[in-house]
Amino acid sequence: MNSEQLRDAYLQFFAEKGHTIVPSDSLIPSGDPTLLLTSAGMVQFKPYYLGLAVPPNPRLASCQKCVRTTDIESVGDAQHLTFFEMLGNFSIGEYFKKEAIAWAWEFCTQRLGLAPERLWATVYLDDDEAFEHWRGVGVPAERIWRFGEEDNFWGPAGEEGPCGPCSEVHYDFGQAYGCGRDSCGPNCDCGRFVEIWNLVFTQYNQDRQGKRTPLPKPNIDTGMGLERTAAVLQGVASVYDTDLFSPLLKRVSELCGHGYGEDAALDRAMRIVVEHGRGVTFLIADGVVPTNEGRGYVLRRLLRRAATFGRTLGLDEPFLAEVAKATIDKMGHIYPELVAHRDFVLRVIQIEEERFDRALSTGLNLLDKIMAEAGRRGQKLISGAEAFTLYDTYGLPPELTAELAREQGFSVDLAQFQKEMAAQRERARAAQKFGLGEMGVAVAYEQSGIRETKFVGYERLQHSSKIIALFVGGQTVETAYQGQEAELVLEETPFYGEMGGQVGDTGEIRGPQGRMLVRDAVRPLPEAVAHRGTVVEGGLSVGDRVEAVVDRERRLDIARNHTATHLLQAALRQHLGSHVQQRGSLVAPERLRFDFTHLTGLSKEDILKVQRLVNEHIRHNHPVRSMVIPYKEALETGVIALFGEKYGDMVRAIEIGQPRVSAELCGGTHPGSTGEIGLFLIVSEGSVGAGLRRIEAVTGRGAEKLLEERLAELETLSQELIVPVVAVPEKVKSLVDELGAEKKRAQALERELAKSRAEALLGQVESVNGIAVLSARVSASSMEALRQIGDLLRDRLGSGVIVLGAVYNDRPNFLALVTPDLVARGLNAAEIVRKVAQVTGGGGGGRPNLAQAGGKDKGKLEEALGQVSHIIKGL
Numbered sequence: 001m002n003s004e005q006l007r008d009a010y011l012q013f014f015a016e017k018g019h020t021i022v023p024s025d026s027l028i029p030s031g032d033p034t035l036l037l038t039s040a041g042m043v044q045f046k047p048y049y050l051g052l053a054v055p056p057n058p059r060l061a062s063c064q065k066c067v068r069t070t071d072i073e074s075v076g077d078a079q080h081l082t083f084f085e086m087l088g089n090f091s092i093g094e095y096f097k098k099e100a101i102a103w104a105w106e107f108c109t110q111r112l113g114l115a116p117e118r119l120w121a122t123v124y125l126d127d128d129e130a131f132e133h134w135r136g137v138g139v140p141a142e143r144i145w146r147f148g149e150e151d152n153f154w155g156p157a158g159e160e161g162p163c164g165p166c167s168e169v170h171y172d173f174g175q176a177y178g179c180g181r182d183s184c185g186p187n188c189d190c191g192r193f194v195e196i197w198n199l200v201f202t203q204y205n206q207d208r209q210g211k212r213t214p215l216p217k218p219n220i221d222t223g224m225g226l227e228r229t230a231a232v233l234q235g236v237a238s239v240y241d242t243d244l245f246s247p248l249l250k251r252v253s254e255l256c257g258h259g260y261g262e263d264a265a266l267d268r269a270m271r272i273v274v275e276h277g278r279g280v281t282f283l284i285a286d287g288v289v290p291t292n293e294g295r296g297y298v299l300r301r302l303l304r305r306a307a308t309f310g311r312t313l314g315l316d317e318p319f320l321a322e323v324a325k326a327t328i329d330k331m332g333h334i335y336p337e338l339v340a341h342r343d344f345v346l347r348v349i350q351i352e353e354e355r356f357d358r359a360l361s362t363g364l365n366l367l368d369k370i371m372a373e374a375g376r377r378g379q380k381l382i383s384g385a386e387a388f389t390l391y392d393t394y395g396l397p398p399e400l401t402a403e404l405a406r407e408q409g410f411s412v413d414l415a416q417f418q419k420e421m422a423a424q425r426e427r428a429r430a431a432q433k434f435g436l437g438e439m440g441v442a443v444a445y446e447q448s449g450i451r452e453t454k455f456v457g458y459e460r461l462q463h464s465s466k467i468i469a470l471f472v473g474g475q476t477v478e479t480a481y482q483g484q485e486a487e488l489v490l491e492e493t494p495f496y497g498e499m500g501g502q503v504g505d506t507g508e509i510r511g512p513q514g515r516m517l518v519r520d521a522v523r524p525l526p527e528a529v530a531h532r533g534t535v536v537e538g539g540l541s542v543g544d545r546v547e548a549v550v551d552r553e554r555r556l557d558i559a560r561n562h563t564a565t566h567l568l569q570a571a572l573r574q575h576l577g578s579h580v581q582q583r584g585s586l587v588a589p590e591r592l593r594f595d596f597t598h599l600t601g602l603s604k605e606d607i608l609k610v611q612r613l614v615n616e617h618i619r620h621n622h623p624v625r626s627m628v629i630p631y632k633e634a635l636e637t638g639v640i641a642l643f644g645e646k647y648g649d650m651v652r653a654i655e656i657g658q659p660r661v662s663a664e665l666c667g668g669t670h671p672g673s674t675g676e677i678g679l680f681l682i683v684s685e686g687s688v689g690a691g692l693r694r695i696e697a698v699t700g701r702g703a704e705k706l707l708e709e710r711l712a713e714l715e716t717l718s719q720e721l722i723v724p725v726v727a728v729p730e731k732v733k734s735l736v737d738e739l740g741a742e743k744k745r746a747q748a749l750e751r752e753l754a755k756s757r758a759e760a761l762l763g764q765v766e767s768v769n770g771i772a773v774l775s776a777r778v779s780a781s782s783m784e785a786l787r788q789i790g791d792l793l794r795d796r797l798g799s800g801v802i803v804l805g806a807v808y809n810d811r812p813n814f815l816a817l818v819t820p821d822l823v824a825r826g827l828n829a830a831e832i833v834r835k836v837a838q839v840t841g842g843g844g845g846g847r848p849n850l851a852q853a854g855g856k857d858k859g860k861l862e863e864a865l866g867q868v869s870h871i872i873k874g875l
């Protein structure tokens, strides 16, 4: 039976026993934050066991992909794996030990055809019940062994969760494979016995303190190792000799030119390469990317360990993508995510492996040197600081360093290494606290030896440069991958970083392995530009040579608005006077905003005049020149500097026109001449504080768009009014007049209507203690309308109390009126209305003669009004 038939047979068998087949969950546990990676079939069912969710069927079965890293250093021997598949059947509070054991036996002996005498069982120390069930299916007592917590208690997966005593099925390869000791049996490490199936009797929930409480009901959670069982079925002692690994080993064989089975040391390296290569493929397909912590670090460790052992096979070029391809070919039809993310998987592997490769030779050489020197001193110890350098600079995971060192009889001071790491983390935390702020970039500069990001964007919008730092989630990273939001620092950039009111550029950064869309460019330091955006393809790494490309159209829009801002300032000073000073500005692609000192609002004529002046300067097509001159000279020649701003010795000035129309100190970007601005239109003018005005305006494409929109609106209007465009204002005026007359007529009608309604209500007046009282529900849509009816009624009544109720805005509302004679006798409208509104759960108030209230429950309106005479009697 090959692995595929085994998978099918298992799921088929349990489907026949009434189980629902559930697909494998992702390796990133979907609902368990306590767990780094999915490590067992039961992980996705945790909420069912805990009674937090109800399963679609209490009987479930699955084939789950799993990763466990506890044994990572044993990978390379015949049995250990980090990535494996687990076949499992699960009972959520339904069947228990008897069925689980009977079906395990039936499946092994009937479906798989394993010889019964080859099967042994283990049970938890005092679990006589399980013992008896195994006896019941026919296992002789001497082949049922008892073990303690260590071997026969399982769980929880993660820091807390379901767990329980368990019972295992072990397969006996036969005496020929064994150590021959009398004590040899299940759990002996000689290789004769292999555990193929674990049946957990999940009865407890264990909390983080280790305290166990019984679960709502006893459950079953079983896990059969697919690879081990395949080995048993295929009559081989090692999982690596099964059909699952043979195509992968074959591929590695082809690549390195060594046959598998020729040499023990090479075999071990080949097993590590295919095992880790396979795991890496699955991890990346589920969305894990290499990082320095958490699941990303598990991935990184696997990948680097595989790459390092590849070296020992003579694989000097990156090769792991080939192992990934073989994995996808072998498993892709069972795990479609491998096929769906094939390109991404290969890309990530390639980038990570190449980066690691570059440093690896140096790192390995350094390790050799360190060991040679220590050896000369008669020591067999690698210091924590040395291990840290190997890790931090050359990417050698400390576990790998220790493993490589051990092969030469050396050990590593891992305690000291941890101290170095802690110090490093502290530094990183400090940098992280500031995001890609001053700290982050300062650290990045320090590490790269560069002082500033050179801006080349005055002359060019595309430029080739090198990545000197990358940040993801406020942390420095070596590589940012597809889908990640990243901040990127270049040696030189054509991107303008937001400054002096001009917004940052957008565009694209293209690297050898990927592409980033730049959404914004900012300045964490005055001399630094950070590009913010999303990696949309592959990955970008520190050190990559990239092509930085600014969105040209957008940049030109911004430049037009910037020059127009200078012209606007010149025009304002010319028209309003030289007291006009810039106080702030925004230069964006769609519009510009200019704040300036001036005491009064600008008239329509002022605005038109200023707009015309600017447009004249545009039509003149003045040259726009930039120059770098001494600050002193700039001031002497009348260049405008920003009030309160600090400038260096040398400054950049923008001069428009010859003779000069405008000259300002400015770091921004501008077109070559004013004609490029096209057209300038002021959109609004207003106050933004005492003595401070703000003008908003558009130019170029923005002005064109505004005109198009306005003209289209006018065109629509003329069509709807059926008059030519020139006649629209006249037509609108006559329509407005007509509407006014119409409205007056409608109001008069409404008043008439209210009067006759009030008239009708007068019939409902009753006498309470000699006082005329009227309480009624009326229809009104506002307090204003209620007031109108109330006033009418009061005038008609002469003396009395009126309480009106109406529902509007989905709530009950009340109005109470008391005539002056009754106010004089002590009646109070506010008091009355408050009591009435209380019935509907509300409150209100007002004056003694007129008060209003709102309630909550509109269903109680009638009841409340019914209380009025009662309330008045009680006063």
Ligand code: SER
Binding pocket: 039, 040, 041, 042, 088, 154, 198, 199, 200, 221, 222, 223, 224
């Ligand atoms: N959860 C148990 C295990 O992982 C059985 O599925 O071994």
